[in-house]
Amino acid sequence: MTRAPRRPAALTAVRIPKRLTTAVLLAGSLVALTGCSDNGPKASPSRPGTSPSASASASPRSTVDPEQAAVLAAYTQSWQAQTEAYAKASSAGTGLRKTTTLQALGLVEQDLETMRKAGQVATGKPVIHPSAPKVTGGDIPKATLTDCVDTSHWTLIDKATKKKVPLPSTRLIRYVSTAQLQKWGTKWMVTELTAQKQTC
Template identity: 75%
Template sequence: MTQAQRRGTGFTTVRIHRNATALLLAGSLMGLAGCSDSDPKASPSAPSQRPTATPTASPNSTADAEEAAVLAAYTQSWKAQTEAYAKASSAGTGLRKTTTLRALGLIEKDLTTMRKAGQVTTGKPAIHPRDPKVTDGDIPKATLTDCVDTTKWTLIDKASKKEVPLPSTRLVKYISTAKLEKWGAKWMVTELTAQTQPC
């Protein structure tokens, strides 16, 4: 992540502070940006680094099925981002299966910065995607809003395993919006935008 809020990505929701390569988010993929209170559901990650997502209702119509597919694609994208930031590399994470090249480019910038600084993340973000809006067309599109909680998502020095200090003014829980498109039978994240407002 960069010190500025990430625009037009995927996931990344992670943003790295320019001087300390501190996470703010990717996205991205990730972002250790947000407001102050912590989510009890956000716990240190298991090896899978899967972000915590709010459960959704079972689909009972075509519209509900599409909304559920959008939420599943978004959650999968975050899972892949979280895995990538945990090793500062997208290799073997499945990011390309869930995120378009435009969105992936911003995540890869973050990952390059992290590798150069010798940093990775531990733990995982808690995501709470809601209200997907799906529109038909030649290429169906969807948007959704999320409250990303990075309380338990930590940037560390890979060698020392010590936490990297982040700006005290950063948001720890923040509102994020995502755009997706349906490519064939599959929903892909085309853009992730972290807002400056807390949730």
């Protein structure tokens, strides 16, 4: 029995029976600048697809202020680090802790452990389509954004055989994701990533 992705931040993981254990991915890449599907509800992305390797502020809209650009940059960097982690089934040396809090990182680490035990890694990169974030002030400034994550070009493979791991045909390849961030000092951190059971 399959389950829709339970989060996004890191990777949107799709759970299937333990024998085929998997963690399939969420991150953004310029590899494929495809838009979200016209089928199903839209996430209403406000920008073209970007990759984790591209700066979130590389092509900001004129309506995006410096604080919003900083949030997008932190979000994109978190995705880049996640993509690197899934490529080797380990967060070591990826810089994930620099952009993602322990609360959000815990879900990613669970996926990575599952992948290591199964001898799996991810190849390719996902594409993200983050909207302009909503930023609120306070003692600890917060931000929320909606994303359309496209995992079409993010593939789970068996590390030993290099063969693609079979995944449920019903899994969401493009899905809506929401992210929560907080500003710690001068730095924005991803505190929560949630994959919605909704295509985009």
